[in-house]
Amino acid sequence: xxxxxxxxxxxxxxxxxxxxxxxxxxxxxxxxxxxxxxxxxxxxxxxxxxxxxxxxxxxxxxxxxxxxxxxxxxxxxxxxxxxxxxxxxxxxxxxxxxxxxxxxxxxxxxxxxxxxxxxxxxxxxxxxxxxxxxxxxxxxxxxxxxxxxxxxxxxxxxxxxxxxxxxxxxxxxxxxxxxxxxxxxxxxxxxxxxxxxxxxxxxxxxxxxxxxxxxxxxxxxxxxxxxxxxxxxxxxxxxxxxxxxxxxxxxxxxxxxxxxxxxxxxxxxxxxxxxxxxxxxxxxxxxxxxxxxxxxxxxxxxxxxxxxxxxxxxxxxxx
Numbered sequence: 001x002x003x004x005x006x007x008x009x010x011x012x013x014x015x016x017x018x019x020x021x022x023x024x025x026x027x028x029x030x031x032x033x034x035x036x037x038x039x040x041x042x043x044x045x046x047x048x049x050x051x052x053x054x055x056x057x058x059x060x061x062x063x064x065x066x067x068x069x070x071x072x073x074x075x076x077x078x079x080x081x082x083x084x085x086x087x088x089x090x091x092x093x094x095x096x097x098x099x100x101x102x103x104x105x106x107x108x109x110x111x112x113x114x115x116x117x118x119x120x121x122x123x124x125x126x127x128x129x130x131x132x133x134x135x136x137x138x139x140x141x142x143x144x145x146x147x148x149x150x151x152x153x154x155x156x157x158x159x160x161x162x163x164x165x166x167x168x169x170x171x172x173x174x175x176x177x178x179x180x181x182x183x184x185x186x187x188x189x190x191x192x193x194x195x196x197x198x199x200x201x202x203x204x205x206x207x208x209x210x211x212x213x214x215x216x217x218x219x220x221x222x223x224x225x226x227x228x229x230x231x232x233x234x235x236x237x238x239x240x241x242x243x244x245x246x247x248x249x250x251x252x253x254x255x256x257x258x259x260x261x262x263x264x265x266x267x268x269x270x271x272x273x274x275x276x277x278x279x280x281x282x283x284x285x286x287x288x289x290x291x292x293x294x295x296x297x298x299x300x301x302x303x304x305x306x307x308x309x310x311x312x313x314x315x316x317x318x319x
Contacts, residue, residue, distance in 0.1 A: 060094025079121030213241030
């Protein structure tokens with residue numbers, strides 16, 4: 001790596017930032033992010049970033065508003081310190097589910113976050129598996145939306161025994177495109193679960209469209225929050241004759257009763273990527289496994305810095 005690159009991180013996911021920096025063969029830049037006693041965020045960048053290519057790694061998870069504020073302040077600190085280019089690397093984009101007016105007077109919060117990042121001084125955004133890809137259009141700066149799909153395919157081929165006897169299942173209609181893409185790449189069948197909701201985060205009834213009898217069901221989704229949907233979907237597949245059920249999710253938010261739901265469910269394993277820290281959750285539940293996406297993020301940073309195309313990462317995992 002050249003010296004004109006700086007990788008900074010806030011408090012949202014320092015482990016992932018450390019893995020990315022190690023992969024790039026550099027040290028993380030010296031940044032101190034603390035809270036004053038009145039809960040204001042204070043950022044001190046401990047080394048010069050003048051005319052540097054700066055990458056700030058901060059995921060939208062945990063204390064989501066604090067972490068977003070940290071990111072905005074770090075971007076602005078680098079902007080006013082004359083950084084040449086500032087790239088916000090946001091593995092899990094905050095407020096991505098609020099991407100449209102689905103009812104009267106609903107805010108489009110994802111657009112607000114996009115505006116805030118731009119106004120703070122970001123020149124470029126790298127993210128992974130956006131909940132809705134049209135969020136890229138909320139920005140007037142370039143956005144690279146990387147996919148966890150190549151890493152997921154690698155995991156299925158290497159870690160799921162007898163994966164050739166599997167069916168890729170989308171737990172809802174919205175994720176059908178993602179699931180069909182994976183099914184096509186693995187040359188497997190595809191099934192869909194239609195869910196009827198009473199209210200947000202509460203599903204009343206699930207109907208399976210497709211055949212899973214005598215096969216392994218692999219549920220794929222972009223996000224698992226309370227895991228209510230995954231638990232019910234897994235039960236629906238087993239009720240319809242599936243032998244085993246795995247769930248593979250990009251962003252394992254795992255909030256509320258998620259750990260309890262997974263532990264009590266018929267799921268063999270829930271595989272999440274490390275876009276969100278989940279080491280503490282893995283200790284509580286032996287069914288949770290992680291896929292490391294730091295090689296993909298590191299390669300995206302290296303290619304961006306060197307002015308190379310990142311489209312290679314849409315279908316391949318860096319060695």
